[in-house]
Amino acid sequence: MEEIKKMLAVVVGITTQLLIVGAASYSDSDHLLSRIAFGSCANQSAPQPIWEAINKFDPQVFIWLGDNIYGDIRRPFKIIGKERTIGPWKNVPRFIPSSHSEMLSRYNMAKNTPGYSRLRAKAKVIGTWDDHDYGLNDAGKEFSEKITNQRLLLDFLDEPQDSPRRKQAGVYTSYTFGPHGKQVKIILLDTRYHRDPLSSDGSILGELQWSWLRKELSGPPTSITIIGSSIQVISNLSATTGPLFYMESWGRFPKERNRLFKLIADTGRDGVFFISGDVHFGEITRYDCAVGYPQYDITSSGLTQAVEKVVPSPFHFIVRFLAWFTPNTMRVMSHNCRYRSCTYGEPNFGAIEIDWDAVPVTMKIQVRDINGLPVAGIDISLSELQAQSSTIKAGPYRRHCSLEVMLPWVVRYRLAILVYFVLTLLLLALVGLIVAAILVCTVCLSKCKID
Ligand SMILES: *[C@@H]1O[C@H](CO)[C@@H](O)[C@H](O)[C@H]1NC(C)=O
Numbered sequence: 001m002e003e004i005k006k007m008l009a010v011v012v013g014i015t016t017q018l019l020i021v022g023a024a025s026y027s028d029s030d031h032l033l034s035r036i037a038f039g040s041c042a043n044q045s046a047p048q049p050i051w052e053a054i055n056k057f058d059p060q061v062f063i064w065l066g067d068n069i070y071g072d073i074r075r076p077f078k079i080i081g082k083e084r085t086i087g088p089w090k091n092v093p094r095f096i097p098s099s100h101s102e103m104l105s106r107y108n109m110a111k112n113t114p115g116y117s118r119l120r121a122k123a124k125v126i127g128t129w130d131d132h133d134y135g136l137n138d139a140g141k142e143f144s145e146k147i148t149n150q151r152l153l154l155d156f157l158d159e160p161q162d163s164p165r166r167k168q169a170g171v172y173t174s175y176t177f178g179p180h181g182k183q184v185k186i187i188l189l190d191t192r193y194h195r196d197p198l199s200s201d202g203s204i205l206g207e208l209q210w211s212w213l214r215k216e217l218s219g220p221p222t223s224i225t226i227i228g229s230s231i232q233v234i235s236n237l238s239a240t241t242g243p244l245f246y247m248e249s250w251g252r253f254p255k256e257r258n259r260l261f262k263l264i265a266d267t268g269r270d271g272v273f274f275i276s277g278d279v280h281f282g283e284i285t286r287y288d289c290a291v292g293y294p295q296y297d298i299t300s301s302g303l304t305q306a307v308e309k310v311v312p313s314p315f316h317f318i319v320r321f322l323a324w325f326t327p328n329t330m331r332v333m334s335h336n337c338r339y340r341s342c343t344y345g346e347p348n349f350g351a352i353e354i355d356w357d358a359v360p361v362t363m364k365i366q367v368r369d370i371n372g373l374p375v376a377g378i379d380i381s382l383s384e385l386q387a388q389s390s391t392i393k394a395g396p397y398r399r400h401c402s403l404e405v406m407l408p409w410v411v412r413y414r415l416a417i418l419v420y421f422v423l424t425l426l427l428l429a430l431v432g433l434i435v436a437a438i439l440v441c442t443v444c445l446s447k448c449k450i451d
């Protein structure tokens with residue numbers, strides 16, 4: 001029995017090893033990489049004028065961070081009637097997957113967007129997926145179309161037919177660009193294929209992808225390592241927007257998130273930062289108390305999808321006010337931001353410029369608008385992204401260190417308090433109006449009778 005167990009363990013070990021070794025990775029040591037653009041959330045059926053600005057930025061590499069197309073079908077909000085999509089009485093899901101041929105036609109539409117075609121001709125385009133191009137809103141490992149849809153994404157990205165990435169479970173991969181001593185590594189995670197249900201505090205990456213990631217991070221050092229995650233890594237917006245609404249993020253999987261930070265710390269890798277998408281606004285966040293040096297997460301979302309578009313333009317100021325009013329502990333606030341909130345709820349893309357001649361090497365990372373103008377940005381020197389001997393410990397409250405869930409509850413829930421307060425006022429006003437109307441009517445009626 002013991003023998004069989006041992007043999008099994010060896011076989012499993014070897015298979016895992018083969019799978020990990022087989023994972024895709026790409027290397028180009030000829031070209032120094034100094035201009036990278038990234039973006040997410042592009043509706044293939046909507047006009048995409050932002051490619052103009054991205055082409056003008058002239059990136060050598062463009063990174064898709066997911067929702068590269070909207071593949072699923074969204075039913076309208078319906079509280080009453082036959083097909084109800086919200087409320088406790090709902091009887092159909094709000095989102096449903098579309099057919100294979102519909103997915104294919106949406107990808108074709110996206111690929112033939114004129115500005116994007118021009119970009120593809122000049123820049124190397126790489127990417128990962130998020131829920132809507134995976135095939136279904138908020139879907140994880142249970143989603144049955146994932147194998148077919150993996151092929152569709154890899155076709156969209158022109159992944160070679162013999163690439164190991166077409167044979168593995170999930171689309172995670174890595175790239176190394178630049179000559180020795182000036183290398184940039186780009187690691188793209190798959191946050192869908194192996195993800196456990198939301199609120200399970202289970203896994204996002206799955207064991208196989210974790211082993212692969214460990215190998216990638218412990219591998220040969222590079223000056224810069226960019227980790228692309230479709231969902232935000234550092235901001236935990238749900239902690240301050242709940243119970244009104246919740247967003248997907250690494251913060252919703254606290255154990256998994258700690259494992260990620262611990263892995264970066266354990267491998268001793270310097271120069272790591274994150275880029276992300278998903279949320280339909282742009283922001284830059286920073287967390288000082290995870291690894292031995294500040295962790296940045298630059299979020300650009302979306303190329304077409306943006307929170308301010310949800311309401312007519314005269315009401316955009318309300319969206320901006322709410323963005324400013326919602327508390328946060330990790331966002332990088334700077335007077336250079338376009339708006340006070342330092343978030344940007346209109347279409348945007350991310351732009352990274354590396355100055356290899358500066359000593360130490362510096363990076364300018366910006367979220368840019370549809371005209372290519374910065375709306376938020378940071379300049380980071382690589383010497384800042386190096387482990388310090390003394391790690392910072394969380395004090396009573398420290399910006400870029402205390403988690404959102406540590407905020408006093410009046411602060412943490414002030415958005416919900418404000419919304420419920422306004423709703424109550426509106427309701428009272430409505431009741432008052434009805435009562436007044438009834439009173440006026442009865443007075444009128446009795447007067448009529450007397451007359
Ligand atoms: C995409 O754009 C089309 C055309 O403007 C619109 O009808 C559709 O609702 C949009 N889809 C999403 C997911 O925003």
Ligand SMILES: *[C@@H]1O[C@H](CO)[C@@H](O)[C@H](O)[C@H]1NC(C)=O
Pocket residue numbers: 236238239240242251252253254257403404405
């Ligand atoms: C993020 O917020 C959610 C919702 O409040 C909470 O359950 C979770 O623990 C938070 N995660 C972290 C890392 O603080």
